Amino acid sequence: MQPSNTALSEAELKSYLLGLLARRDYSERELAQKLRQKQVAPEVSETLLLWLKGRGYQSNSRYARQLIQAKVHKGYGWFYINQLCAEQGLEKSLVQAVLDELNVDWLSVALEAYQKKYADKPIADYQDKLKRMRYLQSRGFDGQVIQQLFKQL
Template sequence: MQRKKTTLSAKEVAVQLLSRRDHGEFELRQKLKLKEFSEQDIQQALEYCIGYGWMDDVRYAKSQIRQHVFKGHGKRRIQQELMLKRVTEDDIEQAFNEEPQDWFELAKQTAFKKFKGQKAQDQKAYAKQIRFLQYRGFDFEQIHYALSSFECDDE
């Protein structure tokens, strides 16, 4: 005996997706497109979710910031990820203002966790530490602060 497949509307699918976790508008739109809803149905579903406050790009960006900070990522990397997810610059800026971080201390913690507080033994090792922190999204001032903290502990 086969079950009859239930057909959900775009609104229902959107609400189901948002009940699991926050999604940005672009991300939710893509997921609804994959389910082959019409552009009109998708737009109505997004407006419905925004209208009830179930979807909010600033809240989504703040959630992403917290997740990335937990992973030891810097502001640059987080901004880049949010831009890829098509969150507007204004929403990103607002989210960063509402989720303030000490990027210098985060860079220091990230470096300490990775390198166990060990000062680089030569230029090649130092360059490797710099590249690691750059990839994580920290700027040069933050990297210098983080790595110079090793030197202070050594002396």
């Protein structure tokens, strides 16, 4: 890549990418988007991303693991996490492998999210129950987990 007045050199781009990765992990798609914003040519971008992966600085599997663990810890369900990972450009097989490895108990995650939101407040009426069910659904839990949770309550 030839440096010019407006274009960054390859060394500057590497430094930029390493600076980003020093703060947090990024998916390959996020880094490609950052490079597009800097108007880096696609072939240069691809070369830089391969360089990062080859040196172990960027790893989609490491990023997926970190992202999934963080979202499970914050009380999000399978559907939400799956959608978020798809938006980040992570393959379904990778996401499923990480979820299988973590062996997440979705019922306990849903129960923690429910208790954090509603504590020990009793369900007032059917409308209140529906509202609470919609809350769990919006957090990405499936109907089966929600039904099991309400049976436990």
